Every structure is written in structure tokens, then in C-alpha cells.
Amino acid sequence: MPEAQTSPNYQIDDPSEELLIRRVRDGEPEAFYELIRPYQRRVYAAAFAITRNEADAEDIAQETMLKAFRNIRQFRAESRFSTWLIQIAVNEARMRNRQTRANMMEPIVEHQDAEGNYIPRDFADWREIPSETLERKEIREKLAEALTSLGDIYRDVFVLRDMQHLSIEETAKALGISTASVKTRLLRARLMLRDLLAPGLGGAWSTRLQFAKGTKPW
């Protein structure tokens, strides 16, 4: 059974959201707090995953909520409110990256064959995820570092689909690309991250990860 088909963190938007949105539109701004409360962390997480800077991520999260508040009348119910928020946050974060970190991102060096398929480089056995994995800050930092090393187009798709749990279609819509492109980029993002993380997380818990020394496995 595929593991990623359903996620335990997947949130279905509350049906009462529609009522809250209506209240905000009808001149009751206090309802906006309640409306966004379930998504504050997710918006921050999306911004942080893309910028990897706490201050920027917090500022982007605030800007996102302000924009959502000001433009609440433009929200169309055909998409989920959370998706709309994440979309705003991702756009803000990408813009911030372009403005401030354009030259700081390390370009991705893909390992691919003649047809453009990504070929895994590392085949370390990594079957289990110890329960305390994400309790360790250094592990979270390694994960964030690995994510940063992806190219923007792969990282953005991965953030929306695998971290924010948007559907393939929602991810495509948020990024303005086709679902086929989402699938292709998602595949590469996942495989690249696995190549980066498997050697360390597959067993070498007490040692530094290989990529942390500047040696990329591909």
C-alpha cells in the first residue's frame, strides 16, 4: 500500500470556513483571526522551507495574512482557503528569494541520463525512521539544508505537495504549471532528497551527513 497516498497530517478545511469568510467580508474583521488560526504554522512553514530564514519567513507569513485579509473578496471558493493562503505565501517567498538571495543559492547539479531521467546515486538501505528523528534539531537542520540545495523549481513543488499536502492539481495551479510538470519535478525532488539523506539517516546517526561536508552524492 503506498505510504504517501494519505498523510496523517492532512487537514481537510473546516466547512465553517465559508461562514467565517462571509463574516469577514461583511465587515467583521475579528472573524479573520479564527479563519487563519489553523493555517498560521503552515504558512510560516512554507515560507521557511523556501527562504530558510526565520525572520524572512515570519515577515512573509505576516504579509501573506495581510494580503489575504485585504483581498478576501477576491478569494474564489473553487480552491480551498488554505491553498489560497499557501499560494500567496509561496509567491511572496519566491519574490523574497529573488530580491535578496538571487546569487546565494547553489545551483543544482542533476544527475540524469540522456533522456533526462534522474538516476539515483546512492542505494543505502534506509528502511526505518526512528521515532525520535524529528525531535533532534540537528536532523531537522540537515533536512532543511538538503531542501535548500534543490533547485527552486523542484523545491517549490516538493514544498507544496509533500510538506503542505496540496494535491497534484492544486500544486500545479499554485505554481502555474502542468500536472505533468508537477509529477516530473516531484519525482526528481524526492529522489534527490533521498540521495542526500539516505547515507546519513539510513544509519550514521552519530556522524555528520556526507553532504554536510560539501560532498554531494550525485
Added chain:
Amino acid sequence: MVVNCDQVWREISNYLEGDIDPNLRAAMETHFEECKRCRAVMEGTRNVVELYGDERMIDVPLGFEHRLERRLEESMYPTRRSFMGWMVTAAAALLVTGSYELARSSVLRGKLRSEHAQSAAGIPPDMMVIVSDEGKLFHASGCPFIHDKAHLRTVVAREAIKEGYTPCVRCMKKYLKADLDEWVHKRPTRA
């Protein structure tokens, strides 16, 4: 159906998504049983998806929610905030001005205890006068209009004025300004 490693790698993401033809799925699962490397890739990729999908992955900074709500409030209620800001500024200005005036009045001439006090001139500052705690006037010794005799104090005129006492219109009549003016007019040579 039989698949090779290349095909497995191309489809591994769709396999994890559950977005795959059942026949291809079965073929891939057969392949995983036989190919240790592809199994390692599949399991590692699945772990990546699980790890990054966990909400513990990214910590929200302490105070994040509070700061967010505060910024929203600033945006939602700009008029309320500016009005409140204006009120605070005005109150502060009043406080400063009031304090200054109070200090100035108490130091230089005292806050007048009587709203109907008449101004006076020429009172010798070191002249001993009588005041009562609850009274408004200062008197010359022996003035019949001294009230509240149980709480009298003797102070110099300068201190009495500083504390806001005003001259008794009877015993201090000669120092009252109206009388003085009249007196000046009548006896200009004195000036």
C-alpha cells in the same frame, strides 16, 4: 508485465502517490522483492515524504502567533490605533503641561485656594501670618476672621503665598491691589 530498474525509478513517485496502473504496480512490487537497490530507493523515498510531511519538521518561532495578530490588528484598525495614538499623545501632552504648570504654580506662587482671591502687592515676604489647614486665607495676627483656630499655623507670608493662601480682605486690606491702586492715585508722591 516485467519492469527494469530504470522504469521503476521513473515511476517510483507515482507509485508512492498511488497514481499508477494496477498492473504496473504489481510488476513493481515483484521487482522490489527481487532488487535490493530499487527497494532501498523506494523505501528511502517514502521516508523522505514521511519526514518532510511531518509538521514537526519546521519549528515556529516563539511569539510568532502573537506578533502576527498584533500586525494584523495594526492593519485592521488603523483608525482606532491612530485615534488611540492621538489620545495617548494628547494625554501625555496634558500630563506634561499640567505637571509643569502645577510645579510652576506651586513653586512660584502656589495654587490659589480661593477662586475669588484678590491680588495684592507690597506684602513683606517675611511678615509672619496665620493660616489654617482648611482655610484659604492668611491673616495678620489677631484678625477676627481667623477660623478653625484648632489648626492654625504661623508661617511667613512668602510661604503662605507659595502654598496658595491669599490675603484676608480685612486684615490685609491695605495690601490688596485695588486699594493700593486707589492709594497710589491718591498719593502719587509716595510712588
